Amino acid sequence: MNSLRSDLRLAWELTRGSDRGEWWRVALTVTGAALATGFALAAVALASLRGGHQVPVAAGLLDEPGTRSGVIVGLLLLLVPVLGFLGQCARIGAVHRDRRLAGLRLAGATPWQVRRIAALETGLACLLGSAVATVLSVLLLLRQWDRPTALAWVGIALVAVAVPVLGAVAGALALRRVVASPLGWVRRIGPGSGRGPGLLFLAGVLLVAVLALLTVVTTSTAAPDRPNGRVPLTVMGVVLVVGAGAVWLSGATAKATGRVLAPRARSAATLIAAERLREDPWSAARTHAAVLLVTVVGTGFLGIRQVLSDVVHSTRHLAEPASYYTTGLDLTGAAIAIAFAITLSGLAVGTAESLATRRRGLAAQAAAGVPHTVLGRALLLETALPLAPAMLLSGLGGMTIGTGYAVLSGRPAPWAIALVPVAVYAACLLAAATSLPLLRRSVRPGELRYA
Amino acid sequence: MNRPVPLLTAGGLTKAHGRTPALRGASVELHTGEILAVTGASGSGKSTLLHCLAGIVRPDEGSVTYDGRRLADLPEQRLSELRRTEFGVVFQFGQLIPELTALDNVALPLLLAGTDRARARALAGEWLERFGVRGQQDLRPGEMSGGQAQRTALARALVTGPRVVFADEPTGALDSLSGEQVMTALVHTARESGTAVLLITHDAQVAAYADREVQLRDGAVVPLEVTA
Numbered sequence: 001m002n003s004l005r006s007d008l009r010l011a012w013e014l015t016r017g018s019d020r021g022e023w024w025r026v027a028l029t030v031t032g033a034a035l036a037t038g039f040a041l042a043a044v045a046l047a048s049l050r051g052g053h054q055v056p057v058a059a060g061l062l063d064e065p066g067t068r069s070g071v072i073v074g075l076l077l078l079l080v081p082v083l084g085f086l087g088q089c090a091r092i093g094a095v096h097r098d099r100r101l102a103g104l105r106l107a108g109a110t111p112w113q114v115r116r117i118a119a120l121e122t123g124l125a126c127l128l129g130s131a132v133a134t135v136l137s138v139l140l141l142l143r144q145w146d147r148p149t150a151l152a153w154v155g156i157a158l159v160a161v162a163v164p165v166l167g168a169v170a171g172a173l174a175l176r177r178v179v180a181s182p183l184g185w186v187r188r189i190g191p192g193s194g195r196g197p198g199l200l201f202l203a204g205v206l207l208v209a210v211l212a213l214l215t216v217v218t219t220s221t222a223a224p225d226r227p228n229g230r231v232p233l234t235v236m237g238v239v240l241v242v243g244a245g246a247v248w249l250s251g252a253t254a255k256a257t258g259r260v261l262a263p264r265a266r267s268a269a270t271l272i273a274a275e276r277l278r279e280d281p282w283s284a285a286r287t288h289a290a291v292l293l294v295t296v297v298g299t300g301f302l303g304i305r306q307v308l309s310d311v312v313h314s315t316r317h318l319a320e321p322a323s324y325y326t327t328g329l330d331l332t333g334a335a336i337a338i339a340f341a342i343t344l345s346g347l348a349v350g351t352a353e354s355l356a357t358r359r360r361g362l363a364a365q366a367a368a369g370v371p372h373t374v375l376g377r378a379l380l381l382e383t384a385l386p387l388a389p390a391m392l393l394s395g396l397g398g399m400t401i402g403t404g405y406a407v408l409s410g411r412p413a414p415w416a417i418a419l420v421p422v423a424v425y426a427a428c429l430l431a432a433a434t435s436l437p438l439l440r441r442s443v444r445p446g447e448l449r450y451a
Numbered sequence: 452m453n454r455p456v457p458l459l460t461a462g463g464l465t466k467a468h469g470r471t472p473a474l475r476g477a478s479v480e481l482h483t484g485e486i487l488a489v490t491g492a493s494g495s496g497k498s499t500l501l502h503c504l505a506g507i508v509r510p511d512e513g514s515v516t517y518d519g520r521r522l523a524d525l526p527e528q529r530l531s532e533l534r535r536t537e538f539g540v541v542f543q544f545g546q547l548i549p550e551l552t553a554l555d556n557v558a559l560p561l562l563l564a565g566t567d568r569a570r571a572r573a574l575a576g577e578w579l580e581r582f583g584v585r586g587q588q589d590l591r592p593g594e595m596s597g598g599q600a601q602r603t604a605l606a607r608a609l610v611t612g613p614r615v616v617f618a619d620e621p622t623g624a625l626d627s628l629s630g631e632q633v634m635t636a637l638v639h640t641a642r643e644s645g646t647a648v649l650l651i652t653h654d655a656q657v658a659a660y661a662d663r664e665v666q667l668r669d670g671a672v673v674p675l676e677v678t679a
Contacts, residue, residue, distance in 0.1 A: 268562045271555060272550065272551065361546075368539075371535075371563070
């Protein structure tokens with residue numbers, strides 16, 4: 001107990017003595033954990049309902065088990081961009097944090113102590129986010145639901161505990177290389193090379209998939225014409241397969257773009273961006289994968305939405321009121337918009353982190369006369385170059401879904417959805433451009449004074 | 452006898468980092484082709500002096516004149532161009548882009564000046580040859596030894612044919628043999644091309660390569676003549 005207290009104090013002192021980047025990491029981790037807890041709690045509360053219920057929100061969409069399980073799967077899918085966001089947050093100041101903890105190892109700390117300090121740093125931020133989200137969610141729930149069932153309370157408690165525990169485990173696992181070889185890590189000055197697409201991220205996505213499977217199996221009721229949860233499960237499966245493909249597609253296109261462009265680059269900015277992509281193609285793969293996933297789903301959804309809206313507004317006798325269908329479409333649209341906003345935030349955080357890590361080198365470039373505009377262009381190209389081909393493919397995928405659905409429904413193809421990937425691409429560049437003011441700060445000569 | 456006009460003159464420089472004064476009225480002159488060592492203890496203001504002279508930071512008071520032009524009168528864009536074309540800057544470490552090969556790192560200033568990539572790489576290769584690291588041209592900085600990386604950094608600083616090279620502890624992170632190789636290469640090339648060198652160091656052996664040495668103490672210059 002005493003040693004836990006001293007580790008806790010050390011973790012606090014280390015964080016307190018860190019620069020602003022560390023505080024940003026803590027604040028964004030708290031935000032990410034709060035989002036994850038919020039989505040998971042909403043899914044748990046809905047999953048605890050059995051059979052038909054009168055739910056006073058969503059125009060009756062949550063009343064029946066079938067549509068309810070679809071909403072639960074949607075909420076769980078929102079965890080995927082949140083995981084990507086948390087992954088990006090964990091990378092903020094990662095180089096300095098890793099060196100700091102490696103320094104602790106060299107000073108005599110045992111592997112267990114270092115792991116525990118790292119786990120405490122991440123776990124406590126997740127605990128704070130989880131606690132805030134749980135309190136707010138419970139207050140909101142009690143306004144809608146007089147007496148939540150025991151199952152609902154158990155689910156809420158499990159989520160509230162699981163988020164910080166998983167955060168702590170992820171924090172400890174992320175340091176496995178530092179713990180194994182502290183000296184090599186302390187002395188490492190170059191960029192990471194050949195990093196994989198993020199085993200922790202993939203493990204998180206797999207966990208979400210298993211939870212969704214369990215949820216659908218236990219909450220959806222079977223009917224003769226509708227086997228148990230087939231539609232939500234199929235959607236979940238397709239989205240996860242596309243998502244997993246997007247991670248590799250993103251990394252592979254980044255690597256291929258770097259390889260193709262580096263020998264042919266004519267400008268300094270393109271050369272720097274291309275070589276950086278070739279050297280570390282996986283650094284932005286998680287965020288870019290989430291962008292691709294949102295593009296496929298968003299483009300496809302907008303096509304389907306247009307067809308369904310036409311059907312709802314042109315059919316006189318519907319089984320349910322029109323608001324039942326439009327609310328479902330609006331909720332799905334809102335979920336995709338939220339996922340997109342989280343993804344863009346992750347992209348902005350990732351770009352800022354990449355800048356912060358390289359700030360001394362960038363300051364040296366600026367001191368040697370490399371214009372700020374060249375460094376800024378290189379930074380934007382690092383996002384723009386690998387995203388372009390991947391965005392084209394994901395846009396085509398989404399259009400195939402949207403137009404395919406329209407053709408099968410005998411409706412005109414919604415060609416306007418072709419603009420979605422273009423808009424997403426522009427938004428991504430804007431998100432990356434939010435780091436440009438940080439670039440100006442990073443290349444200040446004062447940075448040359450610190451190693 | 453008339454003394455030649457200095458290429459670079461700094462007079463009465465003061466600069467503070469927050470509330471900590473780094474320079475207190477430092478003055479220094481550098482002539483064409485001269486190698487000047489600025490020595491002093493840690494915290495004496497050596498690096499700040501170099502940053503002011505190279506136009507990387509603006510002093511709080513005093514002025515720096517290069518070739519008849521006051522650096523304070525030049526906009527930031529022009530200062531960047533000056534550092535890219537007429538100055539070369541070498542730091543203790545960190546100035547090479549980790550993702551670029553040695554050849555591309557050296558070619559970078561030429562690319563920025565608008566030189567064709569093939570021509571820039573050819574010229575960069577010649578400079579790497581001159582510094583004895585041609586064999587490492589396809590390696591990235593992280594794959595080279597400290598001495599090789601520093602010689603690559605020198606090649607990068609000299610590839611545009613600058614009139615002044617500012618070197619901030621260029622051998623500070625190297626063993627004595629590598630440090631000697633780096634200094635020999637720098638001095639030999641500077642003498643050959645008539646480039647002036649302002650060398651910041653706390654090492655007396657490194658300072659011995661210079662024509663002249665000035666010492667900084669508490670942000671002020673204390674002149675000290677040495678034999679070349």
